[in-house]
Amino acid sequence: MLMGLCGGICAGKSSIASYLTQEHQFKRIHLARTSATPAVEKSASVPFPQQPPAGRDHTFADVDALLEFVTLRWRERWVTTDIWDDHVVDALLRRPFFLLVSVDAPVSVRWRRFSDRCAASQLTPPSLEDFVLRNDAYLFAPGTGLAALFQRAQLKLLNSTTSLDSLYAALKSIDLASEARLRPTWDQYFMRLADLAAHRSNCMKRRVGCVVVREKRVISTGYNGTPRGMTNCNEGGCPRCNNLSSGGVGLSTCLCLHAEENALLEAGRDRIGERSILYCNTCPCLTCSVKITQVGISEVVYNQSYMVDTKTAAIFAESGVRLRQFSPPGEGLIDLALGASPGPISDSEDMNKVEDVREIFDNSNFIRPLS
Numbered sequence: 001m002l003m004g005l006c007g008g009i010c011a012g013k014s015s016i017a018s019y020l021t022q023e024h025q026f027k028r029i030h031l032a033r034t035s036a037t038p039a040v041e042k043s044a045s046v047p048f049p050q051q052p053p054a055g056r057d058h059t060f061a062d063v064d065a066l067l068e069f070v071t072l073r074w075r076e077r078w079v080t081t082d083i084w085d086d087h088v089v090d091a092l093l094r095r096p097f098f099l100l101v102s103v104d105a106p107v108s109v110r111w112r113r114f115s116d117r118c119a120a121s122q123l124t125p126p127s128l129e130d131f132v133l134r135n136d137a138y139l140f141a142p143g144t145g146l147a148a149l150f151q152r153a154q155l156k157l158l159n160s161t162t163s164l165d166s167l168y169a170a171l172k173s174i175d176l177a178s179e180a181r182l183r184p185t186w187d188q189y190f191m192r193l194a195d196l197a198a199h200r201s202n203c204m205k206r207r208v209g210c211v212v213v214r215e216k217r218v219i220s221t222g223y224n225g226t227p228r229g230m231t232n233c234n235e236g237g238c239p240r241c242n243n244l245s246s247g248g249v250g251l252s253t254c255l256c257l258h259a260e261e262n263a264l265l266e267a268g269r270d271r272i273g274e275r276s277i278l279y280c281n282t283c284p285c286l287t288c289s290v291k292i293t294q295v296g297i298s299e300v301v302y303n304q305s306y307m308v309d310t311k312t313a314a315i316f317a318e319s320g321v322r323l324r325q326f327s328p329p330g331e332g333l334i335d336l337a338l339g340a341s342p343g344p345i346s347d348s349e350d351m352n353k354v355e356d357v358r359e360i361f362d363n364s365n366f367i368r369p370l371s
């Protein structure tokens with residue numbers, strides 16, 4: 001696999017890359033800066049031309065050359081922090097072995113890290129204000145800012161950890177090196193389709209989506225809402241759903257079809273047959289569960305609980321329908337400071353190499369050697 005790490009100044013990209021090389025046999029791979037690289041990045045490299053090509057075995061002039069190299073070796077583990085622009089991300093994300101991971105941290109935390117590094121290399125740290133301005137240029141400069149690029153990451157990490165130990169523990173706890181994120185399992189795949197169907201829901205009470213699958217093929221999909229030809233629920237079609245009664249109250253006056261009902265009606269009993277599985281983002285209600293039983297679904301997989309789970313479970317248990325909860329791994333931002341065992345806190349800990357300070361900030365008027 002190839003993992004690309006992107007993120008703000010001192011967010012922890014290099015530290016995470018070091019974790020992967022030290023703990024999980026990843027190898028670093030490098031990509032030359034492109035013409036679209038932000039001015040911040042480019043100016044940063046100029047004052048220190050003596051900086052290492054040393055130890056940079058795997059350095060490529062462009063993303064195509066890098067991809068050519070990795071394609072032949074994709075079963076090995078590679079990591080790069082050289083995510084320069086959209087073109088690079090476009091090219092990498094096309095490949096099934098690539099995972100883009102973004103890492104961020106509060107700006108005050110990143111400034112503190114940066115200041116510590118400056119101090120460690122006998123340089124005067126920038127003021128917080130200077131750091132914020134440089135950070136804004138890095139992230140939001142028109143045409144070259146990297147902020148939009150980070151949003152494309154498949155995994156987003158929030159790294160406000162305060163030591164390498166706690167960072168490493170957190171990365172271990174989320175199993176960062178896992179290849180499972182490259183390609184969804186069947187359960188993840190079908191649950192994601194159910195979630196997508198739910199986005200078409202027009203019911204004012206709750207978005208529910210459902211997929212009926214047989215032998216790993218989708219037979220039908222459904223979402224909840226008023227029947228065809230009628231005004232959509234969210235346009236006033238169902239008076240019950242549009243009043244303020246709480247969930248589950250007045251169900252007998254509701255005009256909305258449930259996602260499961262729509263999927264079952266769409267598929268029909270004949271096409272459902274044996275060994276069909278129903279994926280639903282919410283545990284089926286009582287009336288749906290008897291219909292699911294009647295058409296011969298063999299297994300129901302749901303994500304979120306609903307208020308009648310135990311009654312539904314009893315019906316399925318009696319009729320021999322397997323019921324299983326599957327909650328896909330969380331998406332969105334993962335806060336590394338939560339849940340990981342806290343390591344020893346050390347402000348002076350070198351969370352990155354001294355060179356990185358210079359790589360990002362040139363020393364003109366900005367970081368001055370301590371006099």
Ligand SMILES: [Zn+2]
Nearest residue numbers: 203233241256
């Ligand atoms: Zn409704």
Ligand SMILES: [Zn+2]
Nearest residue numbers: 238241254255
């Ligand atoms: Zn309704």
Ligand SMILES: [Zn+2]
Nearest residue numbers: 258284285288
């Ligand atoms: Zn239902």
